[in-house]
Amino acid sequence: MKLRDIAHSRTGDKGDISNISVIAFDEKDYPLIEAAVTVERVKALFREIVHGDVVRYAIPSIGALNFVMQKALGGGVTRSLALDAHGKCLASALLDLEIPDRAA
Template sequence: MKLRDIAHSRTGDKGDISNISVIAFDEADYPLIEAHVTADRVKDLFHEVVHGEVARYEIPSIGALNFVMRQALGGGVTRSLALDAHGKCLASALLDLEMPDIARPIQAA
């Protein structure tokens, strides 16, 4: 199962810092996301792009995690030669992360 099966994401940027929020579609999936989407795993995923620290902030009241990635945008929007200087595609890449399969109840039609 992919992270995108149980969550959606938003991104933002400020200078050379990118942040990605991961929000569970269903609050029941938040503990799974919290357990398996760690700062280390995100840093490993983006090792070619993120050259600084990755910090994770938990927001259980809305079933979300926020990752702040420093030195992630090639110097920032005004300096980067990257096609995606704002880092918007990073959210899609994070949502491709493999997650453990979980048993889901069958819902009646």
């Protein structure tokens, strides 16, 4: 299934740093999201545009993960030649990630 089936996202950017939060719709799905959406998978997904570290912060009390991606915006949002390679576009790509189906 797609991550978007069980989660939504919020984004932000500052300079050349982008962050994407993934928030479970239902807290019972948080352990699946935590296991499936790893730093390695996020780095692999954005390997063409993220040229720095990716750090994951887990916030179980609200069923969320926050990924902070360094050197992710082509020098910064206002300096990038990309049409919109930040914010909602990156979140949409992350929410399209395939994750295991819930256990029956």
